[in-house]
Amino acid sequence: MSDLCTEIGYKSLNKFGEQLCGDMVEVIKQEPDSYVVVLADGLGSGVKANILSTLTSKIISTMVANGMRLEECVHTLADTLPVCDVRKIAYSTFTVIKITENQEAEIIQYDNPRVILLRDGKNFVYPEKEEIFDEKKIYKSKIALKKDDIFVMISDGAVHAGVGKSLNYGWERKNIIEYLEGIYKKELSAKGITNILLDECNGLYAGEPGDDTTVCTIRIRQRKPVNLLIGPPKNPEDDKALMNEFFAKPGKRIVCGGTTSKIVSKYLDKELVTEINYVNPEIPPTGSIEGVDLVTEGVITISKVLEYAKDFLADNVYYSTWTKSSDGASRISRLLFEEATDIDFYIGRAMNSAHQNPDLPINFNIKMQLIDELATCLTDMGKTIHLKYY
Amino acid sequence: MDINVCVGSSCHLKGSYKIINLMKEAIEKNQLSDKVNVSAAFCLGQCTTGVTVKIDDEIVCGVSEENFNEIFAEKVLKKV
Numbered sequence: 001m002s003d004l005c006t007e008i009g010y011k012s013l014n015k016f017g018e019q020l021c022g023d024m025v026e027v028i029k030q031e032p033d034s035y036v037v038v039l040a041d042g043l044g045s046g047v048k049a050n051i052l053s054t055l056t057s058k059i060i061s062t063m064v065a066n067g068m069r070l071e072e073c074v075h076t077l078a079d080t081l082p083v084c085d086v087r088k089i090a091y092s093t094f095t096v097i098k099i100t101e102n103q104e105a106e107i108i109q110y111d112n113p114r115v116i117l118l119r120d121g122k123n124f125v126y127p128e129k130e131e132i133f134d135e136k137k138i139y140k141s142k143i144a145l146k147k148d149d150i151f152v153m154i155s156d157g158a159v160h161a162g163v164g165k166s167l168n169y170g171w172e173r174k175n176i177i178e179y180l181e182g183i184y185k186k187e188l189s190a191k192g193i194t195n196i197l198l199d200e201c202n203g204l205y206a207g208e209p210g211d212d213t214t215v216c217t218i219r220i221r222q223r224k225p226v227n228l229l230i231g232p233p234k235n236p237e238d239d240k241a242l243m244n245e246f247f248a249k250p251g252k253r254i255v256c257g258g259t260t261s262k263i264v265s266k267y268l269d270k271e272l273v274t275e276i277n278y279v280n281p282e283i284p285p286t287g288s289i290e291g292v293d294l295v296t297e298g299v300i301t302i303s304k305v306l307e308y309a310k311d312f313l314a315d316n317v318y319y320s321t322w323t324k325s326s327d328g329a330s331r332i333s334r335l336l337f338e339e340a341t342d343i344d345f346y347i348g349r350a351m352n353s354a355h356q357n358p359d360l361p362i363n364f365n366i367k368m369q370l371i372d373e374l375a376t377c378l379t380d381m382g383k384t385i386h387l388k389y390y
Numbered sequence: 391m392d393i394n395v396c397v398g399s400s401c402h403l404k405g406s407y408k409i410i411n412l413m414k415e416a417i418e419k420n421q422l423s424d425k426v427n428v429s430a431a432f433c434l435g436q437c438t439t440g441v442t443v444k445i446d447d448e449i450v451c452g453v454s455e456e457n458f459n460e461i462f463a464e465k466v467l468k469k470v
Binding site for chain 1: 395397398399402403406407410428429430431432433437
C-alpha cells in the first residue's frame, strides 16, 4: 500500500426550479487503490439531461473501469444515447479521470470546461493530446501524481455562474483558478474545496443557478491514520491488552469518555487534566493527557460529532462551526472528517453506571448505535474504517 | 482548598456548566480566588445522583442551582 491516498468530494446545484440535475458524477473504486471518476453533463436540463448524463456516466465509468479502449466507449455511447427530439442529437459532455494506484492520473475530456490541476496550491498546466473520435474532439492527458495534487472537475454551470447577474460574462475558468489558488490550504479536504467553490457559484447566481452546476474535487494526499478509543473493555482484565494495542498503532490518538481516559492516564502514568472552561455549554469540556492528542467526554460529544458528520454529508450548514470551534466535538470532527484517511475505532463494551440512570437519555445501546452510524458516515466520506470491539 | 466539579456525561446533563459558573461567581464574590482552586474533573464515580463536586477529599453529590448557595456556605465558606 502506498503512503498516498485518493480523496474524492463532489456536489451539484440544480438549475433553479428543476427537480433533477442534468449533471452526474459517477465514482468507481477498483481495489485496492484505483478510481474511475466521471462527470457527465447532459444536453438541456431536467429529466432529459438527467437521463443523458446518467447513461453517459454509467456507461463510461463501467467501460473504463473494465479496461475498454476509449474509442469503444465513445462508439457505445453514440449508439446508446437516446436522440433528442428537438435537437436531433444525442449529447452529453464528459470528463473522465482515472487514478491508478495513487501514482498516475489519466484524463479524458470531451467538451466540459477543462479540469483544473493545482499542484502545491498553484495552477499546473498539464500536457494534453488532441484526438478525434466520431467527429468528437477529445483531449487526453497522462500525469504522474504528486502528493497534494488537487484535480477540480467542473460542469459549465460553474463557468457560467453570474452571467447577466453579478457578472456580465460569467466566471471564466481563469477566475475559478485564481479563486481556488486564493482559498487553497494544504489541509482543506476534497469535500471542503468542493463546498467552498460551489457556494461561491451559488452566490454569483444569487441563489438561483441558471444551469446545473457541479464541482468534483480529487485530492491526492498523504495517508493519515487516526485511532479513536471509546469506552472501557467489558472485562477489566483486558485493559492492559487494549492499551498495548491502542498505543502501538501509528497516527493520532483520540480518547473519549471519563472512565476510559482514567484507564489511559493510569496506563501511561501521566496526569489527566480536565479543562474547566466550556467553549460550548452543550458540549462537556475536553481534557488532556501527555501522549494523547485529544481527550474528551464520551457519548454526548460523539453524538454531536455524528450530528456534524450527517450534516457534512448533506446540507453542510455546520461546516463553519466545527472547522473553527475548539470544543471537543468540533476537534474530533476536524481530526476525523478532514485530517484522517484511515480511522481505527477501539470500542470498549463495558456498561457504564453513568448511563444506567433511567432519567438520562443515554444508554449502552445508544452508544453502540452512535458509533455504527458515525462509521457509516465516515465510510461515505471516503475514509477507510476499522471497528474493533473489546 | 481544591474544588473539582464533575463534567462527565451524567453530571454534564444535570447541569455542570451552570454549577461551574455559580462556583466561579461565588468564589469571586467572596474574594477567595487565592485560597480556592476550582477545576473540572471527568467522572467522579457518583453518577446517579446529579452534579457531583469534590471539595478537598469530600464528595458532595446532587448539587443543583437550588441548593448551591447552601452547600457553598456549608462546605466552602465555613472550612476555607
